[in-house]
Amino acid sequence: MALQSKDEGQELSEANWIQMAFPSEPEWENVLDATLIELVREYYMEPSCAGLALGQIVTRRHPQAEELCNFLLNAERADRWLRAGALDSLLTLNPxxxxxxxxxxxxxxxxxxxxxxxxxxxxxxxxxxxxxxxxxxxxxxxxxxxxxxxxxxxxxxxxxxxxxxxx
Known part of the structure; x- marks a missing residue:
């Protein structure tokens, strides 16, 4: 779902809105998988929303969970806490x-x-x-x-x- 930004007249994705509103958080269990995946892929340099989104993906046992963990572990500029969380999740999913x-x-x-x-x-x-x-x-x-x-x-x-x- 894309939303209109009043300031710039451009559409923002739901993931962008979640990131912008942080530390206010959505009801994570109601956020669509595609939005969670976008948060991980787009905001991997910031641990907040991306880490929470990864946690939801892993909890849901989404088919892309391992791929996203590997993405974060391979991303040179990924936040160190997010990388640690990705490794922790990968160790749980596939030791x-x-x-x-x-x-x-x-x-x-x-x-x-x-x-x-x-x-x-x-x-x-x-x-x-x-x-x-x-x-x-x-x-x-x-x-x-x-x-x-x-x-x-x-x-x-x-x-x-x-x-x-x-x-």
Whole structure:
């Protein structure tokens, strides 16, 4: 649905209006999928509406949820908190794909990404993917990063060490 802007006489999409009205929020469960997707794709440099929109897409198990997560993770100028949320969502939707994607992201020196990966690894350690997770090369990469930063600087590294060792 396009709406007319009084100031400029141009039509604005529903996504534009939602973004402009923020921090006022719509009833997210009533926002159309296409509008949510537009918010993620158009406002990826701002975490507010795009993050909420991604959350709705993931909650709805929309067929484009993984694609949007990957879009955000690949977007050079995406907001760092939005990227962390996208990785968290991807790790939930498709843990192995998320871990494969995280291999490249951990070297970006972003502690939030590292901690999201640690949380995901700790969760998957208890699930049906445990054997595959223990063999995944990301475990060694996370161990290296924890060692480089110091375990006291990385949240949940103590649980990670219990689950995966410190070698």
């Amino acid at each position: 192995m794909d998320g871990l494969n994607k995280a291999m490249a992201l951990i070297d970006d020196d972003d502690i939030d990404i590292l901690e999201d990966v640690i949380v995901a690894l700790n969760c998957e350690h208890q699930g049906p993917l445990a054997a595959a997770i223990h063999c995944h090369p990301i475990v060694a990469l996370v161990k290296r990063e924890i060692g480089r930063r110091g375990p006291d600087q990385v949240e949940f590294s103590d649980i990670f060490a219990e689950n995966f060792g410190t070698d």
